[in-house]
Amino acid sequence: MTLYLLRRCLQAAGVMLVMSVLVFVGVYAIGDPVEILISPEADQIERERAIRALGLDLPLWQQYLVFLKNALHGDLGRSFVFNEPALKLILDRMPATLELAFGATFVALLVGLPLGLYAGLRPNGALARGIMAGSILGFSLPTFWVGLMLIMVFAVQLGWLPSTGRGETVDVLGTRWSFLTLDGLRHLAMPAFNLALFKISLVIRLTRAGVREAMLMDYVKFARAKGLHPSRIVLVHVLKNIMIPVITVVGLEFGGTIAFSVVTESIFAWPGMGKLIIDSINVLDRPVIVAYLMLIVLMFIVINLLVDLTYTALDPRVRLEGRT
């Protein structure tokens, strides 16, 4: 196990290094922040001084080496715009995004699993067909449109839920969380549901396919031959088997949820990382963009590792490599 984790960490370091080059070069290619950051009225001497202060006078490879050296010391650069460490800017906004992503995943499982189970057990029922048709809508309706419609209906027409912000928050472990207050939960409800919509459909489809497959397996028939109660067969024998693909997909999807919560955050004015990165791209705030992308890469790596580890808990047949 230790050997396995060690090997995974080395791999992760390699991936991070390659990504840092790609990200750095990519962001360099997007455009010159100087034009946006420095006022057009500034004279030549002022321009020169500003460029030097930002370290933009050096050739690309030198800029990269400076970045790499600082990054190894935990410094991913200072934001051109806010003049604050980029990492701190992002980490300040991360809890909001994580809260939204976890909320969405929770909603997806809470809604998707029961619906998928039902659709899998009664594949020909009218309700099951309705669920499956609904899941196609969940897949194909654009997030931003659904978000706007949700605001229209629940915030504007009915006035049940607030449309923007995080609401009342509680300080726990030095960060603010919305989900611990009733007002915060009301604020969280719509954006989380909006972000969850695609995942709900995904979970429904995965669960239904898994259930239909599992119900035909001999072990289910044998469980019936043992005289077990049908609820035990479905909730223990079947569910434990189908949780393997569901956890994999939802786990891997989690990274995507964080990375692409941009749209939902913009619509609901949720003060998370997604909103920050959009603003930073608009003003070509390179350090923030680079730091954000590196953090997302790290997050994907960690999530992948966690999914693999969850596997061993769920499926006894899986043994991690390097374990003797």
Next chain:
Amino acid sequence: MTAPTLELRDLRTHFATRGGVVKAVDGVSLRVDRGQVLGLVGESGSGKSVTGFSILGLVDPPGQVVGGQVLFQGQDLARLDEEAMRHLRGNRIAMIFQDPMMTLNPVLRIDTQMIETVLAHAPVSREEARQRARDALGQVGIAAPEERMRAYPHQFSGGMRQRVAIAIALLHKPDLIVADEPTTALDVTIQGQILAEAQKLCAEHGTALIWITHDLSVVAGLADRIAVMYAGRVVEEGPVEAVLDAPLHPYTVGLIGSVPSRNRRGAALNQIPGMTPSMLNLPAGCAFAARCPRAASGCSEPPPFVEFRPGRSARCIHPHAEGPPA
């Protein structure tokens, strides 16, 4: 006379498919008494497995028991509702499946799968259930059951898994066990051990056993009586030695002839010509007529199931070793 452990009367299980109705089991009548072993023999698709599943009410849709009676100790199971049936399954009637690699749930530990079976039918504590599970594992010859119970199915070999499945079937000391080709997927040596155990258990507990197989050599050493099935019907029935030594039905003769034997070393094995008929399109008369060397004009009429000698019945109008019907 007490009621037999199981008696099937004219059991019919049909599958409504797109191509028509498949009469997988079409009027099967059988009986098994306490402590007796019945060998149910036939080729693939002869309806022997469906017969087994019909007894337990485990036929998957579109299959359905459409007629006849399944009398278990005098009670008709075909009329029982699902909940009452569930209380019998695994409790009074147990089943062992063909492929031991598939019957145990891969993600649950052996003890979980055994204890849940105990608790499904007996109001005992978890500890007591564990105790019973351990005893059952010991009974089927698994060494160090206490330790092995904590393992997952994939940590067992095929033979060991089948022993676990048998141990599960034995947990409630059932009155009837339906074993659906339980040794087909196993090595010959393991097969021998399992057969010996099955025999011992029947003798000890008075359990009636229906052993479904296509392998006559297995039945020869194990069963008291034998029923040969062809195209959803029993074509011959009788005591095992009598049927194997002097078969009446030409199909039984063909089956016996196709088993390799030491006495006919070097000679070509007999084959039954042709293939099993499509179950969708059975001939009006004897289903075997097209492949039968003794077929004559009368075979286009459905042959009756006739008792030729006491305890010896066959569904044929031109049987081997003909004798006057009793």
